[in-house]
Amino acid sequence: MKETQFYIVVALSAICLVLSLAAIALGQSAQRAQFDFQKRQSEIQIEMQRRQAEVNRGMMSDKIGSAILQDLASVALKNQKIKDLLAKNGYNVSAAPSPGATGTSSSPAIPFSNAASAISPRP
Numbered sequence: 001m002k003e004t005q006f007y008i009v010v011a012l013s014a015i016c017l018v019l020s021l022a023a024i025a026l027g028q029s030a031q032r033a034q035f036d037f038q039k040r041q042s043e044i045q046i047e048m049q050r051r052q053a054e055v056n057r058g059m060m061s062d063k064i065g066s067a068i069l070q071d072l073a074s075v076a077l078k079n080q081k082i083k084d085l086l087a088k089n090g091y092n093v094s095a096a097p098s099p100g101a102t103g104t105s106s107s108p109a110i111p112f113s114n115a116a117s118a119i120s121p122r123p
Contacts, residue, residue, distance in 0.1 A: 069091065076083035076093045083093050 069086075072082060072086060073091070073093045076086055077095055086093055
């Protein structure tokens with residue numbers, strides 16, 4: 001083997017070694033980036049689940065609040081203090097017959113409204 005061939009082979013070997021080290025470093029970098037991406041994705045998913053739980057609690061509170069207001073409205077027909085309290089907080093309570101009901105209905109519908117709700121604002 002000639003001296004020039006020897007140096008060419010050594011140079012090619014060194015290039016292969018450098019490229020191998022670069023490939024290893026690049027692979028580790030990609031693996032770290034993938035791990036960071038998965039970690040961030042997991043954090044986002046946990047945050048979305050937490051927010052969805054908050055929304056669900058709010059929806060439940062809204063349903064409970066509406067039911068309480070309906071009950072208060074039915075009591076307010078018989079109790080002027082409760083009717084005044086509801087009026088003070090922006091709710092109008094009035095007895096109205098149920099749709100399709102005759103005049104002999106024993107349980108009238110109890111409509112109420114609040115300016116903050118989507119029903120109809122107080123006049």
